[in-house]
Amino acid sequence: MAGIGNKLRETRVRWQLTLREVEDRSSRLAQQWDNPAYRISASWLDRVEREDRGLSATKLIVLAVIYGLTAEQMIALCPTPPGKPHQIDHVSAPNATLLLSQGPLEERARVLLPDTFLSDAPPPETTLLTTGSESLPAQFRRGVIGCRDRMLEPMIPAGSVVLIDTQKRAIANRKQWTNEFNRPIYFLITRTEYVAGFCELDRDAEWLTLVPHPLSYESSKRWRFKKEIEVVGTVAAVFLRRQN
Numbered sequence: 001m002a003g004i005g006n007k008l009r010e011t012r013v014r015w016q017l018t019l020r021e022v023e024d025r026s027s028r029l030a031q032q033w034d035n036p037a038y039r040i041s042a043s044w045l046d047r048v049e050r051e052d053r054g055l056s057a058t059k060l061i062v063l064a065v066i067y068g069l070t071a072e073q074m075i076a077l078c079p080t081p082p083g084k085p086h087q088i089d090h091v092s093a094p095n096a097t098l099l100l101s102q103g104p105l106e107e108r109a110r111v112l113l114p115d116t117f118l119s120d121a122p123p124p125e126t127t128l129l130t131t132g133s134e135s136l137p138a139q140f141r142r143g144v145i146g147c148r149d150r151m152l153e154p155m156i157p158a159g160s161v162v163l164i165d166t167q168k169r170a171i172a173n174r175k176q177w178t179n180e181f182n183r184p185i186y187f188l189i190t191r192t193e194y195v196a197g198f199c200e201l202d203r204d205a206e207w208l209t210l211v212p213h214p215l216s217y218e219s220s221k222r223w224r225f226k227k228e229i230e231v232v233g234t235v236a237a238v239f240l241r242r243q244n
Contacts, residue, residue: 004048004052004055004077005048005049005050005051005052005053006049006052007077008045008048008049008055008063008077009049011067011069011077012049012067015067015068017066018042019042019043019045019046020042022040022042022045022063022066023039023040023041023042023045025066026038026039026040026062026066027039029062029065029066037058038058038061038062040059040062040063060074122144122145122146122147122158122159122241123144123146123147124146124147124148125146125148125149125193125194126143126144126145126146126149126193126194126195126196127143127144127146127194128141128142128143128164128187128189128194128232129141129142129143129144139165139166139167140163140164140165140166140236141163141164141166141232141233142161142162142163142164143161143162143164143187143194143196143232144159144160144161144162145157145158145159145160145161145162145196146158147159149195149196150212150216150217150218151195151196151197151198151210151211151212151213151216151218152185152196152197152198152212152213152216153213153215153216153217153218154213154215154216155180155181155213155215156185156196156213156238156240157240157241159241160238160239160240160241161238161239161241162185162187162196162235162237162238162239163235163236163237163238163239164187164232164233164234164235164236165233165234165235165236166232166233167233168233168234168236169186169231169232169233169234171184171186171199171200171201171208171231172184180198180213180214183198184198184199184234184235185197185198185234185235185238186198186199186231186232186233186234186235187231187232187233187234187235188208188210188229188230188231188232189229189230189232190223190228190229191228194232195210195221195229196235197210197211197212197213198210198211198212198213199211199231201225205225206224206225207222207223207224207225208222208223208224208225208229209221209222210222210223
């Protein structure tokens with residue numbers, strides 16, 4: 001892992017550690033972990049810092065512990081080609097179904113679906129939630145399907161939480177989907193309320209029709225597009241909450 005030396009030195013200096021102190025701390029870790037490979041000598045670290053020598057994953061782990069750095073901070077120390085910053089916000093999807101208890105997937109789940117959504121009573125009306133301090137990308141908002149909003153039942157019951165991509169607001173035409181499971185769902189705002197559902201535009205894009213799920217008992221509703229109703233965004237993910 002060449003090119004990391006100067007940044008490692010800056011980190012060590014910021015911690016006000018000498019090379020010998022890093023060696024002593026790594027020796028204690030090697031004893032605790034019962035693995036001599038975790039020991040870092042002062043002379044070796046000095047060469048890494050001065051000459052940008054390669055760094056193994058084992059040594060990187062030890063330095064992360066000694067310098068109190070997270071995995072993301074250690075990755076950020078590694079050199080990248082100009083104009084290509086590290087992408088550390090990506091979380092791989094598993095092939096197997098997992099019960100999440102820790103790790104990046106569990107952390108991402110908490111961002112998308114905070115614990116409070118599991119205990120709060122669903123609102124009567126469909127609601128766009130206020131942005132909090134959580135680290136959602138700027139283009140995304142969250143909404144809750146209200147108890148009186150039955151347009152998407154039984155596929156999306158009242159109380160479900162939706163993740164809305166506000167950068168995707170164009171209404172898809174009939175050729176862009178094949179069934180209700182891949183048909184885009186839109187989160188919209190009228191003059192008096194928020195609504196969610198399937199949408200259709202007439203040929204002149206003058207009227208927008210909110211279309212219920214085929215099994216819903218609700219009827220279609222219609223507004224003048226961009227005058228009486230506007231698209232907040234397309235629903236990118238749904239977190240179902242079944243009513244008891």
